[in-house]
Amino acid sequence: MQWEIVIGIETHAQLSTQSKIFSGSSTAYGAQPNTQANAVDLALPGVLPVLNKGAVERAIKLGLSVGAKINSPSIFARKNYFYPDLPKGYQISQFELPVVEGGHITIQVNDTEKSVRLTRAHLEEDAGKSLHEDFHGMSGIDLNRAGTPLLEIVTEPDMRSSAEAVAYAKKLHSLVRWIGICDGNMQEGSFRCDANVSVRAKGSDILGTRCEIKNLNSFRFLEKAIDFEARRQIEILEDGGTIRQETRLYDANKDETRTMRSKEDANDYRYFPDPDLLPLEISDNWINQLKDTLPELPEARRSRYISDFGLSDYDAAVLTGSREIADFFEETSAQLPNQAKLCANWVMGEISGRLNKEAIEITACPINPVHLAALLTRINDGTVSGKAAKTVFECMWNGELEQNVDAIIDAKGLKQISDDGAIEKLVDEVLAANAQQVEDYRNGKQKAFNSLVGQVMKATKGKANPAQVNTMLKNKLDS
Amino acid sequence: MTLSANDVKAIADLAYIEVNEGEVQATLSQLTDIFDLIETMQAVDTSSVEPMSHAQDVAQRLREDEVTESDQRESNQSVAPQVEAGLYLVPKVIE
8 A cells, every 4th residue: 555644843943032931031041050040930929921022023023924824812821731840830832822823834845846834833931951860869950941932833734755844844944043033053952843743545635643753853853753653653554553642752862763652641731821911912013013124035035046046946945045045145146247157056066065064154154255256256257267266265265365366376376278379389289299099080089089188188287278178179170 | 511530530630639539529519510500601602702811901011022130049949948059859750
């Protein structure tokens, strides 16, 4: 039987506010335990939550960039459960009327475009951290993270492969950073995904029983966890078994998922509107103000790169992978009108390759767009060959000669010979010295021609323009 | 809706409350009364009424996103039963 995998994703994006969602405590990462937990975060008696405007603004921005409906009023609810890192005994979240409802995100997988529908995105507070190392048989609680604002972004079960799930997660990750609502630091847990996975016979429109895999904090784990889970479910079904609805954990060391809790012992969260918080009203005026602060969105830029710069779908998608890369590309190409493809190739090739190799972000790139454009200008006007340009690039990367392109070309003797006279002289010498190959070429051996080109290039120490050498050789041989 | 003794036990379990058999029966009859009351209220047609999420007809006030709190760990932990390395210690719980 042919199986179809059905995936929905819930993402917790930590919002990049200075202070917590309901208190004035700092959200800075890595502070000493409990130094950023005040009376509200500790749930001391008599305290009241006061909603952070910055958190609401970020939620609205996400909604605007995915074409969602912004609910007004929007309601906060209590999600009740007992755990020591949640001192109130409930998490303030949203149930009915979340800030963001609907919307969609477009993904591309194997040249196919697909729209993933969003169900909702709601605001909530994070819990603290429990440390289960041995404190005389007790657990240690750090409440610095308690009350950190999160936006939980939930999709419809629209994805059909781990590749689509990863494409979605990457797209969302890029978007939240693009609009500046989340730093996207997955290692610090600022962006974590839960995947709901089920399988069904291909062609069926009934959803299978799903399992939720919690807390996947890298794209690779997301992919591997889904692949493992789908295989596990298919094996059970093919053996005539049934899937039990449950929450599972992914163990990266063993590359497998395992049961965390089954539906029978799942908590009943007894959601109800939080009487400590009034309905949140979001005016059209406020929404419009925020709309004005949004940067040009990745999808819009992507289309513009295709229509205005004539770039391929692929190039446009890679360049709009992050706002910083897109900006770098645009700043480079602004210096070199009508050479977008050359700029794109270098940003995606040399620059990205080198950044990856050294594991640094484009914001820390030692070569800025102006310098890169200066180099590309020299390729374009024939001063250096593409090959020599890579040597110049290396020198610039290492900060040689103040990254002055022309000075580097001079110092390293990389200038391409395009003087017809000089090349002609070398061509004549090579022809005279290789009578046999000339003969072979005239007898129809194409190989002999390539060998002659190679010898001329060698004679120029690779500094001749290959196209020019080609033409000249052809003219001489065919005349 | 009819409530069973098992429902009462499940609710008690969620609320981390210990109840004995006698209390289960007493609670069951009290809760059943409450459910009867709810049932009576549900007979009213509320389809045209917007659900009330708060008793006061005012909107939530917002605060600016600023850090206004300083480190109060020492005074907060002075009333905690047990602390170590800046952490609050609690009986071990692993779910």
